[in-house]
Amino acid sequence: MTEAISSLSSTAISETHGDGKRRGFWSLACQRFRDDGVGMASLIIVAAFFVVVLLSMSGMAASGWNKEVAIHDAPPDLWGLLKPAAPTAMKSLAQRVEEETKNAAQAQSKEALPPLTVTDPLAETLQALNASEETSTAKKEKRASLPFGGDRWGRDVLSKTIKGTQTSVIVGLSAALLATFLGTLLGALAGYYGGRTDDALNWFYSVFSAIPYLLLILAVAAVLQQRGVTTVILILGLTGWAGVFRLIRAEYIKHRGRDYVQAAHAFGVPDRRILFFHILPNVSHVVLVNISILAVGFIKAEVILSFLGFGVKVDEVSWGSMLNDAQSELILGRWWELVAAGGAMALLVTAFSLLTDAMRDALDPKIQRTS
């Protein structure tokens, strides 16, 4: 009754809102979202990340992340904003090795050597190949510094970060979609039908959530026998549905007793239609917010998996593998890879979390914001 009364009063107010336009649930939610400054800011950040991912997928950005474009461990210059540390001031191990080999080569070249063609019949072909534009990587001028620095092999950290973003976002979102789909489907069936269906699915869920998360992931990884983005998505998606299942099941239990569902029953509306056409739109906000929560969690999970070496393959890059690379180099004072990967992840995860909060507020009109 109180609910009726409170909705009465809110109707009275929402009716007088009248700017003449008819407003559905979604347009009202959008308006509430637009009023939320933090939410809009985080949306812009997340959208920017998505644009980067799209560019990277289409090959318009970071396509050459695997190329060694700079000297080993090139320091960051931030497009000239940062003065790269003078190579002499703090010589890296690689630089020292390089110099020493160069010195040795110079010393050797003093002694006159016979031309290579005498001993190597292919030397001329090699020289020609080296001379041509396309294939000569060795001859190309290597840059001394990069905007975000370079890694051990002189690969651009910025490109790596962009490529890593692509991996992380794709893994996070796809796994979240998969887990939410499974959780929603099973939760809907369990909550709506109850009884034995519910018992069976609950049993399944309990068994699933009783196994330690990381062990389960290792087991699935072992069974699938291969590494890579698809595997990580499957692992995370197949293990992460339990939370959504519980939430959606509770929502369906709540809704199946509602009068509007009873009314649909009274008309003989088929179960399938009641499940996914009548009730699902009413719990869609829960589903949406959950995709978002899971995506944040899975992005972090992928980073951890790749960091530990269970994630992406060696010829792929992710924030996790970047952090792993950076870990051994930090002691040598090369901080830029860590900062780039960590910073990108922190920014995306924070923005995504704030976006989730804003979405939840906008989608659930019952939460009253008192400020």
Place this chain on the structure above:
Amino acid sequence: MTAPASSPLFSVEHLSVAFRRRRQPSFAAVRDVSFTIDENETVALVGESGSGKSVTALAMMGLLPKYNVEMASVSRIVYRERDLLRCSDDERRRLRGADMAMIFQEPMTSLNPVFTIGYQIAEVLRLHKGMSAAAAQARCIELLDEAGLPEPRRALARYPSQLSGGQQQRAMIAMALACTPRLLIADEPTTALDVTVQKQIVELLKTLKARHRMSILFISHDLALVGELADRIIVMRHGEIREAGDTQQIFSAPRDRYTQALLQCRPRLDETPSRLPTIDDFMAASQESVEKKARALSPLTPLPPRERGTLSPLLEVDHLKKSFFKREGLWRRYEIPAVKGVSFTLRRGETLGVVGESGCGKTTLGLTLLRLHHATSGAVRFDGQDVLTLSEKAFMPYRRRMQIVFQNPYASLNPRFTVGQSLLEPILLHRMASGRQAATALAFDWLYRVGLDREAFDKYPHEFSGGQRQRIALARALTVEPELLICDEPVSALDVSVQAQILNLLKDLQEQLGVSYLFISHDLAVVRYLCDTVMVMRDGEVIETGDVESLYRNPQDAYTRQLLAAVPHSGIRGQASEA
């Protein structure tokens, strides 16, 4: 009762409250309201929902949210020469509970479910009086006893969910009385309760007022109820006071048209008018009212001819039983019988009223008839066919012939469906029209028949008021042209004036369509207005069945008499003879 000549205990002067809204001009909920409450006086604020009566009470308690409320600078609420609107928060908190207390409509939600009753009352005593735990407990028992709670000592350790609605409200009253306040504000304290319990609570309030010489501000939408205990009545509408006066004067010579309308539009126990007057009939006659449109129903698509007046039985129910089973532990189940062997017959074109208090099984009965619950045993014959034994597929045609309208219009429409979607679904499902275009045309016809505009088709339920939503729910049920319509408390959640409109509409539609109603209600006056036969239920059993006239005039069972006696009727009866 005459008020003492000295200054009033409480005076509200030029109170105006407006709610700020995003991007829109603020909404004036209360406009320039002034009244006084004398010591040991009961003042009633009466009005429909949205009239500003609760906002007025909350303003007096200082419970309005600060962030979006604007009050006029001339507004004053004076108590003992102090203007409460200009007190510090600390001062107000000390006054709340100690000098003024409030009880709410829904006792279940106003008590904290995770603390015992005893703890919650003791908390008030400890905070305001600084009592020790032992002293507080002793006082608690006293208070609960005074509030008429049986076995107060045991009730202390109970949680709110272990008490019935009436007992919860008594606990709330005990809590409100804890510091013997000078003013008790009761905001619709009995609306959620059964009539018999309502009568007990009203009696209790009267006794307490006399004993403690306190004042009561009683807020209600029910003029008849208010007449039982108020000394003065203030009628509000749209945030303004329409009329204020002594109870006697309000009932015998109401000056304002709105007050007259409120008095007339409620169905009565002692007479059955052919139609109920509505607020619109009294107010501006020039307004093109929805009601008038509904009255001038022209057949749009010709309705199928109906057997009328044959009085052949449509629905025969034979020893219908419905029990719920609750699992306990692994194997044990225990039975909770809800309907215990009910038998009755409903004839075509007639209305059978099912009356009883909450928990008597009347709603379960309705749902079981439609196979929304599985019957435990018994038979339901619809048009000669036992529908309980049919397969789900074979029952499908009967789903068209038997329909239901629920109590709460806010819950019975899918909030994510437009009205059009809600109406089209049953039309298409049962092939009431061929093609989408014909179906849409049919949906428009039904909207028109229940008195709504075409524009309603594309709107969402939340854009409508309660009464309008109930019209939509009614239209949806009628789209499949049912022969039996089960109305489960269809007007209980609505204001008195809206209730009159819906009842009139139900009567009109029955005349035109020849549909039979099974009308479930706890309101005996409403049942009397609409029904031909009445069945009184208690604890899942039928206590008494009979023709409306004879049953109301000469109730056979003690329980029926008790129910009839509990219906508030003060003032109105006397007024009716004059009108």
